[in-house]
Amino acid sequence: MDFLRPDTLAEALALKAERPSAVPVAGGTDVMVELNFDHRRPDALLDLTRIAELREWSVSAGVVRLGAGVPYSRVITELGDRLPGLAMASRTVGSPQIRNRGTVGGNLGAASPAGDTHPVLLASDAVVEAVSARGARMIPATAFYLGAKRNALEPDELVAAVHLPETGAPQQFAKVGTRNAMVIAVCSFAISLHPGAGRVGAAVGSAAPTPRRAPAAEEFLSGELTATGRWESPTPLPDSVTRRFGELAARAASPIDDVRGSAAYRTHALAVLARRTLAWAWRDYTGKVA
Ligand SMILES: Cc1cc2nc3c(=O)[nH]c(=O)nc-3n(C[C@H](O)[C@H](O)[C@H](O)COP(=O)(O)OP(=O)(O)OC[C@H]3O[C@@H](n4cnc5c(N)ncnc54)[C@H](O)[C@@H]3O)c2cc1C
Numbered sequence: 317m318d319f320l321r322p323d324t325l326a327e328a329l330a331l332k333a334e335r336p337s338a339v340p341v342a343g344g345t346d347v348m349v350e351l352n353f354d355h356r357r358p359d360a361l362l363d364l365t366r367i368a369e370l371r372e373w374s375v376s377a378g379v380v381r382l383g384a385g386v387p388y389s390r391v392i393t394e395l396g397d398r399l400p401g402l403a404m405a406s407r408t409v410g411s412p413q414i415r416n417r418g419t420v421g422g423n424l425g426a427a428s429p430a431g432d433t434h435p436v437l438l439a440s441d442a443v444v445e446a447v448s449a450r451g452a453r454m455i456p457a458t459a460f461y462l463g464a465k466r467n468a469l470e471p472d473e474l475v476a477a478v479h480l481p482e483t484g485a486p487q488q489f490a491k492v493g494t495r496n497a498m499v500i501a502v503c504s505f506a507i508s509l510h511p512g513a514g515r516v517g518a519a520v521g522s523a524a525p526t527p528r529r530a531p532a533a534e535e536f537l538s539g540e541l542t543a544t545g546r547w548e549s550p551t552p553l554p555d556s557v558t559r560r561f562g563e564l565a566a567r568a569a570s571p572i573d574d575v576r577g578s579a580a581y582r583t584h585a586l587a588v589l590a591r592r593t594l595a596w597a598w599r600d601y602t603g604k605v606a
Contacts, residue, residue, distance in 0.1 A: 318360040325369045325447070328474060331362060333449040336471035338362040342370075342385050343417030345410070346426045370421065370476065378482050381445070384421025384475040391420065399480055401436040401487030401506055408432055408491055411498050421475045424460065427467040427526075434461065434527035435506035436489050438519035440480055444468075447476040454479070461526035485509040486600035488593035491521070492585045494576070502577040505565065505589035507597050514542045518561075518590065523569035523582045530568035533590065537561050550602040558591045565590035 320338055322328040332338060338360035341347045350356050364370055370385030373395065380398055382391070388406035392415070396403040402420070409415055409432050423431040424444060436442075437457040444455045446469055457478075460468050469475065487508045493499030504521035516537045518530040540557055541547050571582035 317358065319363060320360055321363045321366060323366050325367050325474075325476065328362060328364060328367055329447060329449045329472075332474060333472045335360055335362075340364055340425060340474060342419045342422040342425070343387060343414075345414050345418040346422055346428075364421075364474070375482065380480045380482055382420060382478045382480065384424070384477055385419050388415035388418050388420075398482045399440075399487075401440055401489050401508055402433060402480065404487070404489040405432040405436045405491075405504075405506070408489070414498075420478055424467060424475050424478070425469070427461055427465050429461075429464055429524060429526055430501045430504075430522040431527070432489075432491060432501060432504060432521065435504050435519040435521040436487070436508075437478065437480070438527060438529050439506040439508040439517035440483070440487060441508075441510075441517060443479045444475055445477040445479060446470075446473045448473040452476065458529060461528070464525045483508065483510055483512070485511050486597040486604070488597045490589045490593050492577075492589065500576065503569070503571070503582045503586050503589065505586055505593055507590070507593045509597055509601055511547050511601070514538060514547055516541070518565055518568075520565065520569050520586055522576075523571040523586055525570070528568060530565045530590075532567060533561050533564035536564050537594070548605075550598070550605050552602075553594070553598055558594055561594055562587035562591040 320331050339358040340362045342364050370383045372383045374381050388409050391406040392403050420433050423433045442457045444460050455468050489506045491501040491504035501522040503523045506519050508517040516534050518533045521527045566583045566587040571579040573579050
């Protein structure tokens, strides 16, 4: 197996164009597990860890450009105030060792339906910057997940960065697992309030072949908050609203029975997560506006 070690993104893209079958390695927390278990035996690995451009983040016109190689531990310490939802999801990933190595780019590359960052990226209107020797293209998160562990990248493309609007408004993420740490989600849920646009983003994880938005729940809650003037004068949400939001969020899923949980449990748990995360986000919003 060849081990390709580019120093720059341009070099990495030239190598990927030449050898599209080369498997990129960022933190290696997915790739190395697959190699150890002999689940794949690529003819080449493309090490991305020397590429400084991938480890940077910046802000421009209210949008954070997060380099694909920024590890979770840095998302937590450096971006908790700008990207609260992503930082929350990052805190739940694996263990300190995994968070020091693992990256959002790697989560996107793996495209597991259970990846923790995906619901947050969907709820917060993130856009994936894909690059190749042919140029760059922007892929909305909603178009990125094509199937279980399948994404929209072409064989010669890498994820360079993810672009996330800095909304300044509450975001929440929660997941259910069999214990508190080092756990793959049985199901997960993210909510992002977009008061400027009078809109709510909501997405489910680990409850369908791909992570996905919950459009009926989003429309219901956005309509409710606008019709009742609550964006301007936030008052506590009636139980009927949080319950309906939970029901509609759970309906976005098409869960299966597997070793981690039954479909019925996932549906129930998603409704609970949606209600809870909405209650937390709304409490934060009320505190901010009051
Ligand atoms: C013990 C353990 C616990 C874990 N817990 C969690 C958890 O709680 N939640 C969770 O979501 N995940 C978890 N994971 C999975 C893993 O840590 C995450 O998916 C992580 O985000 C992968 O990032 P990485 O940088 O290590 O990716 P890598 O392993 O380096 O790569 C993962 C995939 O992405 C591709 N890739 C990497 N970078 C790029 C790029 N820039 N462009 C294109 N493709 C790229 C690789 O080729 C590979 O297919 C866990 C893994 C382990 C071993």
